Amino acid sequence: MRKLEVSLKEVTNHALRKFGGKYYYFDEKGIYNSIPEEEAKNILDNVYERVDGSTFYIMKSYIRNVEMNVLISSLAKLKPGESFDEFKEIYQKIEFKHKEKLKGLERFITKIDSPRFIKMPENQELEVFDFIHVDVFVVTEWETDIYKYILENKKEIIYRVLKKIEADKSFKKYSVPINFLKLANITYSKRLNFIRFVFELKELKNNHG
Numbered sequence: 001m002r003k004l005e006v007s008l009k010e011v012t013n014h015a016l017r018k019f020g021g022k023y024y025y026f027d028e029k030g031i032y033n034s035i036p037e038e039e040a041k042n043i044l045d046n047v048y049e050r051v052d053g054s055t056f057y058i059m060k061s062y063i064r065n066v067e068m069n070v071l072i073s074s075l076a077k078l079k080p081g082e083s084f085d086e087f088k089e090i091y092q093k094i095e096f097k098h099k100e101k102l103k104g105l106e107r108f109i110t111k112i113d114s115p116r117f118i119k120m121p122e123n124q125e126l127e128v129f130d131f132i133h134v135d136v137f138v139v140t141e142w143e144t145d146i147y148k149y150i151l152e153n154k155k156e157i158i159y160r161v162l163k164k165i166e167a168d169k170s171f172k173k174y175s176v177p178i179n180f181l182k183l184a185n186i187t188y189s190k191r192l193n194f195i196r197f198v199f200e201l202k203e204l205k206n207n208h209g
C-alpha cells in the first residue's frame with residue numbers, strides 16, 4: 001500500500017495549494033484550513049509564486065519520497081475542516097489508470113499549431129491569402145534519426161496538417177477548397193523542435209501568372 005512519509009510537523013503552516021484567491025494549509029492541530037491571499041504572507045511560511053508561472057499548487061520542496069501526481073490529487077479532494085489523517089488516507093487510496101503509451105506519430109508529434117495566413121504586400125485581394133504557415137512540434141528525442149523519420153512519414157504528417165487547416169475557423173472564412181493548396185516548402189528546425197509547412201494558394205498563383 002502507498003504510504004505518505006511526511007509528518008504533520010513538516011507541513012504545518014506551509015502553503016500546499018493556491019486556489020480561488022486563497023492558500024490552503026494544515027494548522028498546528030492538523031486541520032486543513034484556507035486563508036485569503038492577502039493574509040497568507042503574514043501567517044504561512046512559504047508563500048511564493050512558482051517559477052513556472054503556475055499558482056494552482058504550491059508545494060514545499062522538502063516534501064520528498066511522494067508520488068507528486070497523487071499528492072496533488074489528494075489535496076484537490078481534501079476539504080477545509082478535514083484532518084491530516086484523512087489526507088493520508090486519501091493519499092493511500094487514490095488510484096490512477098495507466099494510459100497506454102502513445103506510439104508512432106501520436107507520440108512523435110507533440111502539437112500542430114494553428115495555421116497562420118500570410119499575405120504579400122502586392123496582393124490587393126482583400127479576401128485572399130498567399131501562403132499558409134503551420135508549425136508542427138515534435139519530440140526532442142527519438143529512437144531513430146528524427147529527420148529520416150520525418151521523411152518516412154511525410155505523407156501522413158502533411159495529411160494531418162491539412163486536416164488542421166481544413167478545420168480552422170479562419171480558413172473556412174476564405175471559402176477556399178483544401179485542394180487549392182499546394183505544398184511550397186518544408187523546413188525542420190532541430191534547435192526549436194518543429195517542422196514548418198508552407199502552403200501556397202495555387203489558384204491565386206495562376207491568376208497572377
